[in-house]
Amino acid sequence: MSNPMETSGRCTVLVVDDTPDNLSLMSDLLRADYKVKLANSGERALQIVAGDAKPDLILLDIMMPEMDGYEVLRRLxxxxxxxxxxxxFLTAMSAKDDETIGLELGAVDYITKPVNPAITLARVRNHLLLKRARDLLARQNHYLEEEVAKRTREVVELQDGTIRAMASLAETRDNETGNHIRRTQHYVEVLARKLQxxxxxxxxxxxxxxxxxxxxxxxxxxxKVGIPDRILLKPxxxxxxxxxxxxxxTTLGRDAIIxxxxxxxxANPFFRYAKEIAYSHQEKWDGSGYPEGLVGNTIPLSARLMAVADVYDALISERVYKAAFxxxxxxxxxxDGRGSHFDPDMVDAFLALSEEFRSIAQRFSDGAHAMAAQVDRIATDLPAEHIELTADGAKT
Incomplete structure (x- = not known):
């Protein structure tokens, strides 16, 4: 009698054989320890396996009419x-080539007929134990994968929150609101996907x-955290x-990230893009920007995307020195800034999806309470840019 901790009647063994005597023999041998299901053909075996209660192990005859054991195994x-x-496999075929074929197809073992009861029970028990161990390992791996994914999500959320908090700290010293951060994030994303x-x-x-x-x-x-208040807050x-x-x-921001x-x-590729954006988003396509006066494609791609997003948001936002455009x-x-301030292809993409920019701006609008909080804070570097962009003198 097998160890009840190992078998305990919970495992189901499917025996597939076209000979009634063989089915009866195997049923008598196994039913003391296992729940036994019988199939007298390959087709019937596949029907049983397709049900909700799948067997834990299959004893499969090879030589059967219509569908032999090899074909049943292939379909399984x-x-x-x-x-x-x-x-x-349960078979009278004992040639090594026959065993090789079956094992290559995926069989875990061979038992030759006439069966030896003790050997048969031992092999069935051992392979069921192996299956239980594999199933347990698979469940543990699945659990660990879920835990890793959960922890990863938590770390990413913490990182994102920290980044937004750092950025908001800079914004509280300037005229922008926290929603400027969210808007520019989403502008950059939709523009990048348009150009992908x-x-x-x-x-x-x-x-x-x-x-x-x-x-x-x-x-x-x-x-901007490093800019003196007498300059940053100057009316x-x-x-x-x-x-x-x-x-x-721009240099202070890049150096802080470094x-x-x-x-x-x-190494983390996040830092690459953070440095590019902080340092080069004020560069202009024609070389008239800062800090290095880069021209065209020498300006990092991420910074060119940010330039479009940042200027659009500054234009549509109310400031003490101007009404919102x-x-x-x-x-x-x-x-109008196509080919001078901005990458021409990026402007074309922006024009194609400008309504998405409008939608983002509305979704993350600052609201009246946020604008009231800006009254005593004046932007300093953006006005110079916007006077260049708006020759009619937006600042009064």
């Missing part, structure tokens, strides 16, 4: 729902790259000397 192996059921299959950008804008650019976007103005236009100090926020990067134990006015200003 082809079906993801049955491929893990262990199959032991463009010949110029397809190699760079993978799904992973777009996700990292989306995560990095909130840090574009993180360097009105900056002097040339003050504007030179303001322009250093410092954070050095504290990590391994309408969506239509902002679209025209960006259209």
């Amino acid at each position: 192996q082809f079906n993801p729902d049955t491929e893990d059921i262990p199959v032991i 299959h463009h010949p110029r950008f397809a190699d760079e804008l993978s799904e992973a790259a777009i996700e990292l650019i989306f995560k990095s976007a909130p840090l574009h103005d993180i360097g 009105g236009k900056l002097t040339p000397e003050e504007f030179e100090v303001m322009k250093t926020h 410092s954070a990067e050095r504290e990590t134990s391994q 309408s969506h239509e006015q902002a679209v025209e200003i960006i259209r």
Whole structure:
């Protein structure tokens, strides 16, 4: 009698044989320890296996009319729902080539006829124990995968929250609101996805790259934390000397990210995009931007995306020195900046999906309470840019 901890009557063994005497013999041998199901043909065996209560192990005769055991095994192996059921061949065929064929098809063992009862019971028990161990391991692996995924989500959420908090800290010292961060994030994402299959950008804008650019976007103005209040909060236009100090926020932001990067134990592509965006989002396509006066494609792709997003949002947002431009006015200003301020292909993409920008702006609008909180805070570097973009003198 087998160990009740090993068998305990819970396992089901399916015996498949076209000979009634063999089915009766195997049933008598196994039923003391297992629930036994019988099939007198390959087709009937597949019908039983297709039911809800699948067997834990199959004892399968090879030589059967219409559908032999090899074909039954092939079909079992082809079906993801049955491929893990262990199959032991019961056969009078004892040639090594026959065994090789069966094992290559996926059988776990061979028992030759006439069967030896003790050997048969031992092999059935051993393979059922192996199956239980595999099933337990699979459940544990599934649980661990779910736990890893859960922990990963928690870490990512913590990272995203930390990034937004850092970015919001910079924004509280300037005229922007926290929703500026969210809006520009989503502008950048939809623009990147629009360009994802463009010949110029397809190699760079993978799904992973777009996700990292989306995560990095909130840090574009993180360097403003390092700008003195007398400049950052000054009402009105900056002097040339003050504007030179303001322009250093791009370098301050990049250097802060570099410092954070050095504290990590391994390379993370997130830092690449964060540095690019913080340092180069004020560059212009024609080379008139800062901090380096980069031209055209020498400006990092992520920074070019951010430039369109940042300027659009600044244009449609109310400031103490100006009323908010309408969506239509902002679209025209960006259209006019095609090939001078902005990458031409990015402007074309922006024009094609400008209504999505409008929708994002509405979804993450600041609201009257946020605008009231801005009254005593004045932007400093953006007015200079917007005066260039709006020759009619938007600032009064």
